[in-house]
Every structure is written in C-alpha cells, then in structure tokens.
Amino acid sequence: MIVGNFEINVKQKNKISEELKDIFKKGTNLLGVHRELMLYLGKQVVHGINYAFIARSVPATLNPLPYYELIIINVNETGKTCIVRRETILQASESTMGGIICSREDEAPIRIIDSIEANNLLKLFDKGMHNVLGLDYEAELYLGHQIYHGCNYYYLAQATSLENKTKSIKLVTINLFIDEARVVEIKDIL
Incomplete structure (x- = not known):
C-alpha cells in the first residue's frame, strides 16, 4: 500500500469482516443517528489507518429524512478510533413531489x-x-x-x-x- 493514497477494495455488507464492522461500530457510536453499514470502500495509511465506509443514516427525530454518507474512521497506533471525515452523499428531500427519495x-x-x-x-x-x-x-x-x-x-x-x-x-x-x-x-x- 502506498502511504497517503486510498487502497480501494469495495466489500458489500454481507462480505465485510467482523473486524471492519467493529471499527465502524466503535467509530460511529454516537447518539442521535442510526447508521446502517452498507459498504466498506478501502483503507489508507495516515497516522494509523483510515478506513472508508458508506452508511445509510437516519436521525432520531420526528419524521426523519434518511441520507447516505461517506464516513472515514481513523484507528491510531494505540487502537483509538475517531471519525476524521463525514460527508453526506445523498439526502432525501422534505417533499416527495420532485424531491429525492432515498x-x-x-x-x-x-x-x-x-x-x-x-x-x-x-x-x-x-x-x-x-x-x-x-x-x-x-x-x-x-x-x-x-x-x-x-x-x-x-x-x-x-x-x-x-x-x-x-x-x-x-x-x-x-x-x-x-x-x-x-x-x-x-x-x-x-
């Protein structure tokens, strides 16, 4: 692996290892949003290892609007996890008339x-x-x-x-x- 570049190795949710599922769970253990792991995208070596995932997320609110997001989680040399990047890729619209439906x-x-x-x-x-x-x-x-x-x-x-x-x-x-x-x-x- 070249340091700094993402090594793309897409895995569907039924093929993601328990180790990667655990990294996702630890890194996204936040209140207020239910995140369903959909894809593992790959990894990159930067101050530990960054792991890239796609999640389907639903906020814990009244009439929630689901969205898909890219989440990059860093695992440092001591095993500590943290989100280093989170980006919404596609979000459902408030109106279904002409709006996006996730x-x-x-x-x-x-x-x-x-x-x-x-x-x-x-x-x-x-x-x-x-x-x-x-x-x-x-x-x-x-x-x-x-x-x-x-x-x-x-x-x-x-x-x-x-x-x-x-x-x-x-x-x-x-x-x-x-x-x-x-x-x-x-x-x-x-």
Missing part, C-alpha cells in the same frame, strides 16, 4: 439482492454507462431516485481506470426518460 437499506445493496428490481437497476446502470469512456464502472449501491424530466437514479460506483488500473469511488446520476438512459452527472467521492 432507497431503503434492504433495496440499496443491488449486488447482493436477488430480485427483478435489483436486476433492472443494474441493467439501467449498464445502459446509461455504455458511452462513458476512460473508466470501467461497476454499480455497488443504489442510493435513490428523483422524478425529474423522467427519473434520475443515483448509484455509488467503483470506477477503474482502463489505462493504469487505479480505482476510485463515484456518485453516478443516470436519467431515464421514456426509453433513453443517459448519464447526467459523475461526481468524485473517494
């Missing part, structure tokens, strides 16, 4: 769900990404959708450079209008 925690991990809906979401991703050059994208998590000139679908994807095989994590927005799927936005996450 996926439920049981429908988000499309790589491990054996259902027609999950297969259709993966096919839509592949259809929308067929003209994107330079990187090979693989959908890892379905985050939600928004009715907007058709429907925008939000995915977290692992992107691999075709040239030098480096990996990164991207937020990909695909719009489906009638029968045409196209990429609206690709945003760097990690």
